[in-house]
Amino acid sequence: MERALSEDDPKFASTLRGTRFARATRARIVLAAIVFAGGVALLLTGAITGGSHSSPTPGILIGVVGFVLMLASATIGLSAWKTRQAVAEGGQRPAPAEGDHPGLSLIQGGRKQRRPRAPRSGGSRGTFLQRLEQRWQRRRDQNGF
Numbered sequence: 001m002e003r004a005l006s007e008d009d010p011k012f013a014s015t016l017r018g019t020r021f022a023r024a025t026r027a028r029i030v031l032a033a034i035v036f037a038g039g040v041a042l043l044l045t046g047a048i049t050g051g052s053h054s055s056p057t058p059g060i061l062i063g064v065v066g067f068v069l070m071l072a073s074a075t076i077g078l079s080a081w082k083t084r085q086a087v088a089e090g091g092q093r094p095a096p097a098e099g100d101h102p103g104l105s106l107i108q109g110g111r112k113q114r115r116p117r118a119p120r121s122g123g124s125r126g127t128f129l130q131r132l133e134q135r136w137q138r139r140r141d142q143n144g145f
Helices: 003-010 010-049 058-089 128-143
Strands: none
Touching: 010 058
């Protein structure tokens, strides 16, 4: 329904989306900051009370819960902040692609594809320094230096 409205009257849809979305994003950022502060307090409480030798488990659990709260609130807050910045720069909220979950995105990455190695000639490869010099020379030749 939102997409249809955007296609029919983009200016009106942007006006409606702008205030509601900005208010919701601001509230999400503030709530994430408050929960983060609470997580810090729990983490410190767990660290302080975790020193008892008779039962260290409750202090450790409090610290772990505090850390998890900090991590979750930081993730949510930074996601909202990033979305807010994208809206400020682009003027409109980025539309999620098909199958995307709101607030989650795919980061393209991984290992670079290796180039196939040239076959080695003969049995003599030379010393380590000679091989390094050959590589350096090849790179200089390829880059035109």
